[in-house]
Amino acid sequence: MHDIRSIRDDPEAFDRALARRGLAPLSADLLALDERRRALITEAQTVQARRNEASKAIGAAKARRDDPTDLMAEVAALKERMPQIDAEEKAVGEQLNGVLATIPNLPLSDVPFGRDEDDNALVDSHGTPRAFDFPPKEHDAIGPALGLDFETGAAMSGARFTVVRGAAARLHRALGQFMLDTLTGEHGYEEVVPPLLVRDEALFGTGQLPKFAEDLFRTTDGRWLIPTAEVSLTNIVAGKILSQQELPLRFAALTACFRSEAGAAGRDTRGYIRQHQFEKVEMVSIVTPDASEAEHERMTLCAEGILDTLGLPFRRMKLCTGDMGFTAARTYDLEVWLPGQDRYREISSCSTCTDFQARRMNTRYRPEGEKGTRFVHTLNGSGLAVGRTLVAVLENYQQAGGSVAVPEVLRPYLGGLELLEARG
CATH class of the missing domain: 1.10.287.40 (Serine-tRNA synthetase, tRNA binding domain)
Known part of the structure; x- marks a missing residue:
């Protein structure tokens, strides 16, 4: 606002x-x-x-x-x-x-001008894509033998729904737990189990309403399914006046997310990239204005560290003005290399919203030694999208026979398992 x-x-x-x-x-x-x-x-x-x-x-x-x-x-x-x-x-x-309420946040001065994703700026790249001695497959060719059941999901619920079973389900669970453990254990985020259903006010506060109602699912009693845990986590402080000593607040949650994908008709209809229901580990920070610049970098590095530890090649992109989200003043996208697709795909977005959401939520803090209050700054980022990370692991760790090697850091979560075997 x-x-x-x-x-x-x-x-x-x-x-x-x-x-x-x-x-x-x-x-x-x-x-x-x-x-x-x-x-x-x-x-x-x-x-x-x-x-x-x-x-x-x-x-x-x-x-x-x-x-x-x-x-x-x-x-x-x-x-x-x-x-x-x-x-x-x-x-x-x-x-x-x-x-x-319908006007987007203003871009910070260093955000590149542009119309769409073609005008985004490469910040840096990490890791070297693996050289395969066989033609790498896309995840939707590898996944069914490991438990990605696209047909049953579609028959049960329609397009963009998938049943995840067996080895794929174990890998999915391991990824989410590893991400959450990393953020809470190494980076000081407080773990939260937030509501998945929220009222209008919560979605207005984080900027999804009123402009983007068609991208959301609504229940019969007038509540909304969250499109991201950013909504629930950021609204923990809605309407509050915080003391400066309480800040920064850093929250992390692993939740299901629900999106109608109204604006994505025809995009990624195959496979597990773009689903109506998916899991994501979300990071949210509530900070003073003078700390938001450093916090944006810190949050992005947290997400990058997870990709580094998983051994997945990726790059950081600074989104141009035409590709940023409604509430963002600056956004870094992390794009992971998918060898089956022979391209980079978004796996995380980390945004600083300055005081834009705080004004909508009326969230302030009281600076030390001052009588008045000021609006906080809010930031949010994916750490990471679990389904897309699963896709990246399947494609980057695939073996010639259809099995998938388990990244070393995930093996303790899978009882020491080193290889996910394809079912015959």
Whole structure:
């Protein structure tokens, strides 16, 4: 959410930032609504003051035995006008907030300008893709023999659902536990088991509502299935005033996530890359503004460390202005190498949202030695998407006969197992 006062202070800067997002100028329309709302507030104060003054004058007139009829008529008219002003001011305020709620966060100055993923900037690469002595297969060719049952999932629930069984299920579980253990044991994240169903307010706070309702699943009682644990974890602090000593807060959760993929029709309909239901380990940080820059780098390095430990080649990309999410001020995508596809694919996004979500949630902190409060900064990142990591392990560790070697770090989670054998 944007601060109308900052737009009022520098409308040209606001419009320039919107232009980097590919959006038309909006400051003039916003400031017109703001001016009308403020004028109504001033009118309400004036009317109330005059009503009080006239009411006192009526009493004085009666004391002098003067005729108060005109004053009484004026007070009646003012009394009738007050709710009209209040209703109009409320309507204009709701209109202003409604427009502000649909405007994405402004990109930080170092974010490259661009229209789509083709304009993203390579930051660095890690690891060397494996040289195979046989043609590597894609995961949807390897997976069925290990327990990725696409047909049963589709028959049971429709497209973009998969039943995961046997060796694949064990690998999936091991990956999620390894990720969560790494983040909590090595990087100080607090493990959380959050709700998977949330109210409108939670999704508004993190920016999915009102603009992206079609990408979500809603239950019959009006709640929403979370598209990412970012929603639940970030809303732990919604509406709170934190002390500076409490910060930073770092949360991590392994949850199921649910997305309708309304904007992804026709993309990745085969295989396990893009599902309606999937598991992901999510990281969320709540920090002071002066710490958010370092926290963004720290969070991204946490995700990179998991990929490094798994021995998966990857690269870091800085997303351009046209490819960033709605709430992000800067995003780093980590893309893992998939030899079967002969390309890099996103496996993690780590974003700093500055105070954008905090304003929507009304989450503040009280700086030491200050009477006032300030908005916190929020950050979120995948550490990692479990299903996509499973895909990466299958493709990078595949063997000629269809089996898959288990990355060394995962073997303790699989009882020392070194090889996932394909079923005959």
